[in-house]
Amino acid sequence: MVERTPGPFDYYQDIHGGVNGDSIRADALTPALDAKTVHALAGELEGDAKRIGGQLSGQITADVQKNPEILRGRARTIAARGYYAIGLVNMFARLVDDFDTTVNGINADYHTRYHSAVFAAQHDPDVHSGRSKLDTGAIGRSIKADLQGRYTKALDKLDDDADRVATLFKQGDTNGNVRDLIDQGLIPLPAAALYDGLTLTDADRRKYYAAVLRHMTPAQMEAWVHGEEKPEPGLGEHTWAGYDELLSWGFWLPDIHKFLPDGSKSALANATKILTSDEFAAFPIGLAVELLHRYRKTPLVLPKSATAEQQLKSLASLLGDDSDPYTRSPSGLWVPKGSSADPTLGQVNDMVDHGNFTKPGKGTLVGDPEALPTELPKWADYGGKALGVAGSGLAIYGAGAEQWEYDEEHHPDWSDTHKKVDTAQTAAVVGGSTAAGAWAGAETGAELGATVGSFVGPEGTVVGGVVGGVVGGFAGSKVGHAVGDGLESVGHSVGSGASHVWHSVFG
Amino acid sequence: MTSSGFDMEVTGLYGTGRSVSGRSTHGGAAARRLLSGLDAAAGGIGHAIVKGALASYVADHLLDHATKLPSQLEAGGHNVSGVAATARDGDNAGAAALRAPIGASSGLGDRINREIPAS
Numbered sequence: 001m002v003e004r005t006p007g008p009f010d011y012y013q014d015i016h017g018g019v020n021g022d023s024i025r026a027d028a029l030t031p032a033l034d035a036k037t038v039h040a041l042a043g044e045l046e047g048d049a050k051r052i053g054g055q056l057s058g059q060i061t062a063d064v065q066k067n068p069e070i071l072r073g074r075a076r077t078i079a080a081r082g083y084y085a086i087g088l089v090n091m092f093a094r095l096v097d098d099f100d101t102t103v104n105g106i107n108a109d110y111h112t113r114y115h116s117a118v119f120a121a122q123h124d125p126d127v128h129s130g131r132s133k134l135d136t137g138a139i140g141r142s143i144k145a146d147l148q149g150r151y152t153k154a155l156d157k158l159d160d161d162a163d164r165v166a167t168l169f170k171q172g173d174t175n176g177n178v179r180d181l182i183d184q185g186l187i188p189l190p191a192a193a194l195y196d197g198l199t200l201t202d203a204d205r206r207k208y209y210a211a212v213l214r215h216m217t218p219a220q221m222e223a224w225v226h227g228e229e230k231p232e233p234g235l236g237e238h239t240w241a242g243y244d245e246l247l248s249w250g251f252w253l254p255d256i257h258k259f260l261p262d263g264s265k266s267a268l269a270n271a272t273k274i275l276t277s278d279e280f281a282a283f284p285i286g287l288a289v290e291l292l293h294r295y296r297k298t299p300l301v302l303p304k305s306a307t308a309e310q311q312l313k314s315l316a317s318l319l320g321d322d323s324d325p326y327t328r329s330p331s332g333l334w335v336p337k338g339s340s341a342d343p344t345l346g347q348v349n350d351m352v353d354h355g356n357f358t359k360p361g362k363g364t365l366v367g368d369p370e371a372l373p374t375e376l377p378k379w380a381d382y383g384g385k386a387l388g389v390a391g392s393g394l395a396i397y398g399a400g401a402e403q404w405e406y407d408e409e410h411h412p413d414w415s416d417t418h419k420k421v422d423t424a425q426t427a428a429v430v431g432g433s434t435a436a437g438a439w440a441g442a443e444t445g446a447e448l449g450a451t452v453g454s455f456v457g458p459e460g461t462v463v464g465g466v467v468g469g470v471v472g473g474f475a476g477s478k479v480g481h482a483v484g485d486g487l488e489s490v491g492h493s494v495g496s497g498a499s500h501v502w503h504s505v506f507g
Numbered sequence: 508m509t510s511s512g513f514d515m516e517v518t519g520l521y522g523t524g525r526s527v528s529g530r531s532t533h534g535g536a537a538a539r540r541l542l543s544g545l546d547a548a549a550g551g552i553g554h555a556i557v558k559g560a561l562a563s564y565v566a567d568h569l570l571d572h573a574t575k576l577p578s579q580l581e582a583g584g585h586n587v588s589g590v591a592a593t594a595r596d597g598d599n600a601g602a603a604a605l606r607a608p609i610g611a612s613s614g615l616g617d618r619i620n621r622e623i624p625a626s
Contacts, residue, residue: 012553016553016554019552024548024553027548027552028548031540031541031544031545031548034541034544035541037533037534038534038537041530041533044530044534045527045530048526048587052587055516055519060590064520064587064590067527067583067584067587068527068587070583071527074572074575074576075534078538078569078576081564081568081569085564085569086545089545089552089561092552092557158554162554162557163556165556165557165560166560169560169561170563
């Protein structure tokens, strides 16, 4: 689904009378069905030729068989060329989607810049006092002119794409062109047999499946996995048996029905079945692991820029000067260094409050999961449930603070960096274990908690702490609607257990 | 039935010929619909360059094949069943010997074993 934010820059449908990627694909559906019918006809005619061979013998046989064989060739040619044309039509539909996506970005930028510029202008003293008039039209025109280059570039690319598709039409269904379309999932795999001399490799087939899966909606994927007929997107009811082939290659596809309870089993058995399923591991735990890898929450004040680091070092050197344990307050009193009355500490606090420093106890997620625990390369704001899940680090914070103090006492030789790494790593593991204990103590009981701890393996203690929260959040999410239903149907054991853990950890 | 040049299961062969002709109904019609569907798709694609390229491709590479297929299915099926019918009429030897391209129409014998032009 392509998002089209209204704006001054035209989408494809604005330029071409309501045509968009979806309508182009819709137009290609019926021809795709007809190509499939003609393809099937070729198979039927092949059967006819064979039947004639069984009904006739002697010198006349080959001549009579030529009738269906020639017709079979015709049908194959029509089907092959039909699939090729449909593949190119669907290719162009994707390129139209790309164009609209680019334009959507430009229009979204326009709005962001427009609102920002209008806001700034409204606070201009002259405008604010009424001496100048706010000209929003001029602001809009100025921003549009500034963005026009990007839009023109998008239009040029669309024209280039159209030229490329037109060239492919002119070149015709060469084996190279057909292979490319198959690799992009634009010609159904079974149709490859229609093109003489075309031999697909395993790599082609993998590319094909990957492309088809990438363009499936969740509903299409579910129909594909569970349906008797496996529809292929953009190709009508054309069916294919790729699911089994994918499985044979070690691909794994989620079966969300694994989350549903089995009425013949106890609530605990159902819960265990769900929690130990690959699907559970892939969704909630996979999510938890991913979040934990990205999660950063430190008890330390860490500079987020080189400038801030210099400021901190400068102030810290004053605090760290042990030659005189006292310092003078603004009122002239001598106060202990590092105490709450120490003015240098006040400067540090002010700097932390207003500068580029991490806030102790405030969890966040970083963009790069491979970043060192102490690295905070790119701060990202995650709202809603995602931040809530990351918030399981409430326990992590406490553990981290203790580790920092322990290291200071027992490893005075360690550099701050070394201590930061140790603290962050310890916080993640110990904090996770603490939260896992909360899970084990939930309504579901120790047995279920033990299950959680045992099946997730080495990372179990880390992940376990987040599981409860993830289940709670996941069950309520749109994606996890089926999961939520499943868990609720199991009984209140898991659902309320998750809720208990969620609230015990997140408040 | 056995004759000097070949053996034939007349009823089966006749039925096969009828099946081939019958495929014109759904297969041949599908080929025609494919043409009209692609024509409609060209009309709804928007960009003139792609529209023109698709229309040309259909005209150059599909039109002739898809237009002729229905009638060729009927003719090819009739050829096959005609062989059986002729043999059933006792004209086995003639059936084995006669060959004529589609389009020729000079009597029963000419319907036997006619070949569809290869291109």
